[in-house]
Amino acid sequence: MGKQRTRISGSDPDAQKAENADAPRIPDLLARIAQLFQPHRRALAVTAVLAIISAGLSVLPPLLTRQAFDVGLFPASGRPDVPVLLEIVGLMIVIYVSSAGLGVWQTFLTATVGNRVMGALRVRLFGHLQKMELAFFTRTKTGIIQSRLQNDVGGVSSVLTNTVASVLGNTVTVAAAFVSMLVLSWQLTIVAVILMPILVIAQRRVGRVRAKIATKTQESLSDMTAITQETLSVSGILLAKSFNQQGTEVARYSDENDNQIRLQVREQMSGQWFFAMVQIFLAIIPAVIYICAAWLLFQNVAVTAGTIVAFTTVQARLMWPLLGLMRVALDLQTSQALFARIFEYLDLHPAISDAPNAHPVDPARLGRVEFDDVVFAYPDSGDGTPPTLKGVSFTIEPGQFAAFVGPSGAGKTTVSYLIPRFHEVTGGRILFAGDDVRQLEQDSLVANIGIVSQETYLFHATIAENLRYAKPGATDAELQQAARAANIHDTIASFPLGYDTVVGERGYRLSGGEKQRIAIARVLLKDPRVLILDEATSALDSLSERIVQDALDTASAGRTTIAIAHRLSTIVSADVIFVVDAGRIVEHGTHAELTAQGGVYARLYAQQVSQI
Template identity: 55%
Template sequence: MSMMPPGAGGGRGGGRPPAFRDESELRSQNSEAPEVENLWRKIGALFTPYRGELLLSLVLVLVTAALGVLPALLTQQAFDRGLFPVGGGGPNLVALWWVLAAMVAVLILNSGLSIWQSWLTALIGNSVTADLRIRLFDKLQQMELAFFARTKTGEIQSRLQNDVGGVATTLQNTFTSVIGNVVATIASIAAMFVLNWQLAILSLIIMPPLVAMQRRVGQRRARVATKTQQSLADMTAMTQESLSVSGILLTKTLGREESSLDQYRVANREQVRLQRQLAMMGQWFFGFMRVVMGLVPVVIYLVAGFLIAGGTGLTAGTIVAFTSVNSQMTRPLTGLMRTGLEIQTSKALFARIFEYLGLKPAIEDSEEPKAPNPDRAGEVEFDHVSFRYPDQSKDEPATLSDVSFTVHAGEMAAFVGPSGAGKSTISYLAARLYDATEGTVRFAGVDVRDLRRSEIMRHIGLVSQESYLVHATIAENLRLAKPEASMSELEEACRKASIHEQIMSFPNGYETIVGERGYRLSGGEKQRIAIARVLLKDPPVLILDEATSALDTVSERHVQEAIDEASRGRTVISIAHRLSTIRHADVIHVLDRGRIVERGTHEELLGLGGHYADLYREQDPLTDSAHE
């Protein structure tokens, strides 16, 4: 189905969705933006489907962390029992061999378990990241048309790619890293107390100040991370708008290349500044931490000298083992500090992601959906419908006011009027891209709010003045309407749309790449492919939203022939600018300022001498070519 992109068409009164509003307004509208206290619960819930793998990974982390302190304790045994036995005498080579064998076994075992644990961590982290990306994409697809009309595409892409990518490392490594480093730190502290409690207390005095400093650095880093991601989102939006086919054409035709480059250069400079600030923030802290931790052995040796001199019986093996454990504790302790900073930084990104996941679509399926009435299939009814776009104030006139009509199955109903009269809005409401503010829209005799959206869209085909084609082959674009369609079905639909011969004249035929938004094709070719796509879908209701208004006279004639073929046996709602295309309609509704002011056949309305007659005189067939 060819859908009209948000923002195409006339002014807002004519059905144009509201303009983009910035992210701060989006946040203010989102009542479910995650609170800080709920954030960790939501993050934890991401791991729920992988409880088994997580539990196994946790066991491996605990085992490897515990094994990590054994080499230091075995070092003490190597000194005090093997090399320099406490009781005196020469080295005990038998004891030394056993201790060394144990050290090698622990090393091999720990290495193997670490590899297994790393594989599990990568599996869990990548799976959770993939799930998060799918959930976010699914949520965005559920959002109503108004959301995309007010939100930059680049901003949406940034949430889906940059923000999720930004938390990927946290999801992959944080949990096991925290657990592993905590266990390793605790095991190291326990080992130090076992070796010598006085030296252990001395080593731990520095920890509280370091933790306090880390928290302050993390808070500042989180604020910079938020600014960095928003700056990246702005750059993504700028890239998407400037380097699309339409954007680059506008830039070149207006000679704005240098200006566009200057804007991008300014944004890029700000991004570099923020990235540099983010990268360096905390480096001074870790530099200070490395100096402090490096000085600890110096203090230990000094205090150990006093203890030995005091006759405490402190052995060389104990001192070597203690300094080894203390040095070993530096790694998990530093890892915890770094992980703490990463968590505080990622918290801002998680908040942005969960903000989107918490959005509530304005249009949702009923909890108890009904089925269309088969006896009234193809019927569309507006019952005293009024409508305002979400950004319209109460002081502004409604886009539609008290509009009522019924299009019976197989009929063609046309809607005409000046720009801004509300014509395109009727097509949006009929397809339930928006919900009526007042009144009821019925499809097949049932309120559209009681039908599944998928059921409505299955029965409706829409062709707008700007048909959207994806950057793929012609065949792939056609199969968007019917993925299982055979080649003969594609060709039959294209013959009916008067485009088959043109496609076959291309070197690659149906395998021709159409380019972004179909830019390699003419407007008439794109429209006829869009019509062929609708014919392939074969819906009972066809909505034509000014499908020929942007075409030249020759292309319009070809497209109109295709439309006439597509309209046979279907209910047709035609939003028309050129009155020559709807003279044969069963009924023509004339809109002005959101109200139906006239209705009847072409001849009846000309006889009234009212709004329709005035519009027709403006588009007299004799002056049509001049009007073009």
């Protein structure tokens, strides 16, 4: 299938459920977030103790301030008591220094725990995606998957790193400050907190608005990541340059970037009026306190100057913890969209997984491959679309070289994907070494199969590193042996850096034939008993094809080999040739037998011979 270059939504089909459903409730969200912190219970316990101590210490200075006024500066004797004042000031300095030191320690612990939790979440999500079936990746943009790992997990980093300490510390501070205010004057406390319920209601409404904007923001980020991944890859750049569409791609990225800017501004501004209102409210409280204190004095209620100063100091210290709690609540509401997207992927169940009673491949029967009335339709093919394979049956004996040929779109490559169970059959069964592949352990099944495809994928790494992907512990001698068998050792040795040569993105520093032979060497290093060649030479020129074909002949010796062939000249010596047409095996036999029959194969072969 060709790549779609049209503009589509950043939401993949599997994400629709999460993005269309109602956002999860805060308690449920907190429960799932709390599970992420389970491995760090000890560090969290220390953090909690530090937060409580810091919060407790933070409310002592205002109380000491009242003592400084009423006992040190303006005692009943009328003259300042300097020794007492020095003791109070010294104690206040000790408290400030201790609080600062505890704050640094607490910040280190929360940053360490939060980033480790975020890192573990990212690895957990990456590992879960590795288990997903191939169909998931064929229907989902790579950029969108990358966005889940980078943008979504990164977007909740502040919640993961700051939530625990902020909630504990600020809650204790607010509670202690409230108690201190009650001790100082319960009448003034009523005045100070009377409008708090209104702020809580406003905060919840702001949170819901920000959560909706956050969802749209992440969708836009997914689109931007997808555009970047598509257009800045080597293939994307070549396509854009070939059709002179660089300006179009820049415009497409610019449009989405403008959309992202608008959403970011909306998200940041959506709560500013609320926090401005809170700050104004908390800022004018001292002035109101002074008026109320004067009224209390007129009512003959004993209120000292130290009490008024201490009360306004406590109230001022209440401002930032209270704002902190409200910001955490807003962040949690805003992060619902991000956590929903992350947990939605984590909650996906791979369509293909090991059965409860799965067992390893029987090594004594390795090499035999059998299709028994196999029917297959791609999951996203849609209702009414005929299946790709319709009742396909064949048997390949150990050590045989079997070729599959036929018109484009007949289902040949699908056969090669079903053997290692990259897709699940819709009907019938596939037997590998005598067992249904659905009853085999996937790792064991794939370990015995090697695949060389038409589109060779090499990492942006050295040749040696690309080869060792098949066998991480391979020695240099093993690499060279595999490379010689693939007819590529001499070419590698001619490079200035030899096996340490970096191949470039997707191997673009190498020719097509060189890439293909390195891929063959990689498979030979794996040494599988069953080898699948999916049109491995169809994109090569005649000279490269002959060189690669020699390497393939060496690779297939002594193995069961299944070749998906476009050029029939490469499989004329096959032990058996299966002709696939419209999802069915219409002919099978040797090259001589099929050409003598004068059927589909004979016509295809005659057409190719006439074009030479």
